[in-house]
Amino acid sequence: MNTARMQWPEPVRTGEVVKVRVLVQHPMDTGYLQDLTGKVVPRNIIRLLTCHLGQQEVFRVEPSSGLSANPFFEFYVRTTVTAEFKLEWIDDKGQKGNHFQIFNVS
């Protein structure tokens, strides 16, 4: 199940600062809204989203209900070696998700 996407401009040169864009498919239910039958939808948001490049953590977010559904993040990263981008997240239901993508540096 592909629920996340990562994107950056290719090719990446050594030592260059690159803008990375992350989009995660997640409803991010706030716990305040009701569905069509009038029942309150229980809160289900991403608690923690981390981004590792190789072994090093490069980005970490602790979202709240204040982030929109299908959260989108943009950040910058600088690296000199080719490594694997590892995106992991966990939500209120305890469901974990991850996404791996090779970060090629030429």
Next chain:
Amino acid sequence: MNAEGMLRRKRLQSLLLAGISWPCFMGQFAYAQRMNSGSLLSFDDMVQPIVQGAKIFKKDVQIEAPILADNGSLVPLQVTVQSAMTDLDHVTHVYLLSQRNPVTQMAVFHLGPRNGRAIVSTRVRLAGTQELVALARLSNGEFRYKQMEIIVTESACVDAS
């Protein structure tokens, strides 16, 4: 004019007065409920739980966002902090704080020297027109912030029902 006419005029007058003053009383009662998402927090209430008395300056931070957001459930927001992002001097955290949302702290970003630039962007939910605060914590323990008012025509806190 006869006495009866005067009396009627008086009655009408008091009725009108009551009508005018009614919303004032109602307003007070509505306020007394203290709806969490309806009240606006002061700047200190928003910031002090995080800052806890450390030095804080209004500089080096920029917020890029629409001044008028049509839909509060999706407002793009970019925060730029001027920082060299070296091992000795970098931004460690970026906080997005909302004045009106039921949850004040919308997101915390953890950054480090490996990021190269202290720029993050995301999309937030806003429960109405309010002043946002982007707060950045530097590696030496100081804080930088920027405030921005965003006018929201449709709040994010509206049900589908």
